Amino acid sequence: MKRFFSLTVLVMAAVIAGGVLEAQARKPKIMILATGGTIAGAQTKPGEASYTAGTFSVANLIAAVPQLQDLAQVSGEQFANIASQDMNNAVWLKLAKRINQLLATPEVDGIVVTHGTDTMEETAYFLHLVVNSNKPVVVVGSMRPATAISPDGPLNLYNAVAVAADPQARGRGVFVVMDDKIFCGREVTKTNTTAVETFQPMNRGVQGAAYFGQNRWFEPPGQKHTTKSEFRVDQAEAMPRVDIVYAYANAPRDMVDALVAAGAKGIVLAGVGDGNSTEPVIAALSEAAKKGVIVVRASRVGHGLVRRNIEVNDDKLGFVTAEELNPSKARVLTLLSLMHTQDPKVVQQKFYEY
Numbered sequence: 001m002k003r004f005f006s007l008t009v010l011v012m013a014a015v016i017a018g019g020v021l022e023a024q025a026r027k028p029k030i031m032i033l034a035t036g037g038t039i040a041g042a043q044t045k046p047g048e049a050s051y052t053a054g055t056f057s058v059a060n061l062i063a064a065v066p067q068l069q070d071l072a073q074v075s076g077e078q079f080a081n082i083a084s085q086d087m088n089n090a091v092w093l094k095l096a097k098r099i100n101q102l103l104a105t106p107e108v109d110g111i112v113v114t115h116g117t118d119t120m121e122e123t124a125y126f127l128h129l130v131v132n133s134n135k136p137v138v139v140v141g142s143m144r145p146a147t148a149i150s151p152d153g154p155l156n157l158y159n160a161v162a163v164a165a166d167p168q169a170r171g172r173g174v175f176v177v178m179d180d181k182i183f184c185g186r187e188v189t190k191t192n193t194t195a196v197e198t199f200q201p202m203n204r205g206v207q208g209a210a211y212f213g214q215n216r217w218f219e220p221p222g223q224k225h226t227t228k229s230e231f232r233v234d235q236a237e238a239m240p241r242v243d244i245v246y247a248y249a250n251a252p253r254d255m256v257d258a259l260v261a262a263g264a265k266g267i268v269l270a271g272v273g274d275g276n277s278t279e280p281v282i283a284a285l286s287e288a289a290k291k292g293v294i295v296v297r298a299s300r301v302g303h304g305l306v307r308r309n310i311e312v313n314d315d316k317l318g319f320v321t322a323e324e325l326n327p328s329k330a331r332v333l334t335l336l337s338l339m340h341t342q343d344p345k346v347v348q349q350k351f352y353e354y
Helices: 002-026 058-063 089-103 120-130 153-164 254-262 279-290 327-337 344-353
Strands: 029-036 073-082 110-114 137-140 174-178 181-184 188-190 199-201 208-211 214-217 242-246 266-271 294-299
Touching (some): 089 110, 120 137, 120 327, 137 153, 153 174, 254 266
Parallel strands (some): 029 110, 137 174
Antiparallel strands (some): 181 208
16 A cells, blocks of 8 residues: 555655646746846945946856746857947847847757947837747846845836747837837837936827736737848858937037048938928038938927928938937948938838838
């Protein structure tokens, strides 16, 4: 009887263990690519606002949120370790290539990129245009360092993995997940220097809400992205120089002239109001356009559209208008467009489509 009981216990234990392994195997496989930023930062001294970004590794971030394993099979790779103000074209290209490489395999069902918040909106939009997969890619960060009294990073990371593991996230492009909200990489922008609710949509609203691993989805983005995008960088070694000129009262033309002399292939105007600037600046931009520089009028305001031939005669001057995109995102689309064309009319069409 004892032998029978022991055998029964062993069989039951094997069945339970097999079920656990099978359940684990069914979980989505999510790769976390860490690039540094505040989410991996440590305060200089306890209780102080100052901190050093990128102090902790991807292994530290994963270990700090053991509940991630309830959502998915999570692995990590320390891709870079920089504060996001130092994000650049070379890192973007390397990151896009790595993401496309990983998503092309059955071993990865989704990717989370940890990132500093300063240029997060630019990286997210860049990836939104060049990732060649319908698998989810989520960019996430935090406004408080990991050693703060109440860090927002752990829950943001948990929600990001939950979004990346969600089958309903497929085909929606690249996301930013912050403060319980799911943003489209095209729409999101940073609006406050330090507040945890800093990220907000520019014009079209959020993609959904993330509730402790449970997601609520709203309307998907309408513009082209990821698998429907024409932009591919897997063979690219560099991208053209595109700069931003900020408009203000009494702005001179010197900045525009200096950028043209430095070799800028594109210039985005962060214009006042509806993408305007002083007469000297507009004159300098017109001359730049005649030399083949792509000139894009955007607005420093933060919301609304910059449309053609409103206050400025874009047809006559050869300008492109940014439509819904703010200056930083307009720069991203401009530099990718310049890898295909130098025709401002063609570039304008891309601003309508993307």
